Amino acid sequence: MIGTGISRWTMSYFAMALAWLFVALALMVAGLGFPAAHLASPDTLVLVHVVCIGWLSVAMCGALFQFVPVLVAKPLFSERWALPALGLLTAGLASLLAGFLGLGGRLPAWLWLLPLGAVLLVGGFGLVVVDLGLTAWLRPVGPARFVLVGLASLCATVAFGAMFAFTHAGWPGSIGETILTSGVPLHAIAGLGGWLTLTAMGVSYRLLSMFMLSPDVEDRKSSMTLAAGALAVAVAVIGGIVAIWLVSGLNVVLSIAAVLGLATAALYGRDLIGIFSGRKRRQLELNTRMAVLSFASLAAAGLLGVVLVLTGAFAAHVGAFTFLAVFGWLSGLVLAKLYKIVAFLTWLETYGPVMGRAPTPRVQDLVAEARASKWFVIYYVAVWFGTLTLVAGQASLFRAAAAMMTVGLAGIVREVIRTRRLADVARSLRFPDGACAPHLLFARA
Template sequence: MNGLKTTNAPSSSVVIPHFIYGGISLIILAVLLVLADTYLLKAYFNTKLLAITHIAVLGWASMIIFGALYQLVPVVFETALFSEKLAKSTFWFSSFSVLFLSYSFWVGSYVTLLPYASVFMFVSLLMFVVNIGLTYKKATLKNIKSTFVITAVFWLFITELIGTIIALNFKFNFLTQIHLHYLKIHATVGLIGWFMLLIIGVGATLIPMFLISHELKEQKLKYTFIFINGGLLMALINWFLFQKNEVDILISLLMIGGIFFFVSFIYDSYKKRLRKKLDVGMQYSMLAIAAIFIPFILIGFMVFNTTIEVEFLYRISTFYGFSIIFGLITTLILGQTYKTLPFIVWLHKYQKLVGKMKTPLPRELYSEKIATVQFILYFVFIGAFVIGFLFNQILFIKIGSYALLIVALLYNVNIFKIITHKVKSVENE
């Protein structure tokens, strides 16, 4: 992370707990996949799959992202985090809310527990949104990358608002359409508006920096921003008011066009890179970028193909969510953890010792062998699940579930190794 300004960086006590909780959530997620078994090949709105989805996007992905953003937002916005106390309170409130919400889905308590769990979750995410929003308000640097980040945070608020309304409707029954209609909107806004836009904003900042790439055309990022947000706004208007299939086609084309410009920007960065050899963190990141078109291809397949059997459509819909959560988000997080967390810990423990003693490189704080084995097994997990979803093969789903469990354990070993690193007192001669 050379080149990052660290004067506004928050205390490590704000950031590191998020990585610990996220790592544990990844283990829980893998265990739930093993326990869910055949439920993974059923309709995507079954209780087990909903619980798994929420522990994945909130306990694992969002919690890691919150921690990373607390470190990166001061860099992207060039100002200190609005409130570290609010960030710590948000962590504990979110930690409880994620478990409460996921348990409510797992046991299918839609009327008794889910409405209350969703309100807790909404409040915890609102605390995060307010903290980032007020940080952005006093930002000294506002460019296309910071615009991506704050817009993603706005879509997170909309996502959780829609989710809370859906949950409350189970108890009070005030919505006019069936729950699945609103669930589609909730999932799309969350996966595209929150995760995809955030990945683009942060990725456009970090990937060129790690590759050491210069003189990139940011105009492509502006096109990406316009196309994807235009598609999201059009989707909300169409799905709430008109529900026209022809408009869905235009929405898909807009989003695919936006992603094309982003991938083109990353490809330019890759071509102009000065650092030719990719470490395991960047291998993960490049794999994620390569997979970014898959969910949009699946959307196009579902929109254009009107003769799909219902059972196969359900599996494709689940595969769509899988392609974003695991093909893109988790792949990127696994890679960027090895770029960000070692630097955060190194900064906390060695920044004041530079020049006074020999200091290790951030990548020396974890085991590259463990990270490499983890990378290989993650390929096994992805491949097995793809085969399982497309060909309705539970055996491959089981193989993939156990492979992810091992990945999660290895990931946590390295996380523990990084955060428990002890300063070695070897003075310079």
């Protein structure tokens, strides 16, 4: 953390993201959206955007505001843009969801809410991209390059989404209608594969090395992984647009992108093995052990995708594949690292100013891993069970799995709040002279 400060609003981003995740799980338990409804239905669009924007993207933005300065060893370009960006993202998502609900007849059909939401989201993500991009652009070293490619993918994702929103609202334009008809997979690949996955990979390199005291991944190896991932996204997005324009060859383009995606996952796995084998901290902390389960979910999603393609069943079970990738790999990794990040930042904020002048607890003294581990296990088991129910076509059992996920998430969030409240720190060490209690939702200036 040398040369950087604590991001004032990272905790606010995490809190908002977790709130949206609870909303998503409540929708799944209630049977709103897939698998009770078709993948392209308005109800499913509500669920997908709550998860991908409200939960994953907001959590990722909050983490990046803290860790991009760490990756490049320079301060954030503008700390003041973080809170307005969060406000725009929240308002934009709420407007977009209301538009989808109107599209499905659950609210008045005020379809102008869709382009309004798109404009607000463009504004919010625009602030994020410019702030983080200007921070990392001058020193695109190591994992920061993953973030830059992820931000470029975010721009493509938002551009597709805005075009879809205006088209759904009835704005004329043959290009928008053509892209809407065939371009949804490109939108999903740019968002899940480029923005969320490549960014998560880049940040995980630094976090795993930092928390396990491992050497950084060799630049040559990480560059190979990034090149494969960036090429996969570029082939899908650029090649997909050309194929749609030519009205042919989209399946070939997506197949090539899928092969490159599998190669990226394999190279990432190689890099992870190097980090784990070179670690100096032999006893793995809970966040790392749970991250291993997310890596296993990524491998399982890749294997499931290959099996489904070879058996000709991918189209029928694309929901199961996506669910495992989103909730097992991405969400699992974010939750595991969020658990550690909150403890780490809380320790820095509370005890960093008095370190060396008074006895202070360790970062590990802020958490109770034995108690927290069961909630993570419940969450991951529920995700894997939910994947099986989707493959088997058992919608009612899937709702039970979503309820199990909610129980696990509630336990994890309770542990995070206890960490932020210093509830597990010994009373004699909790507040040495000069230390101040941290605020739950933001860091003190």
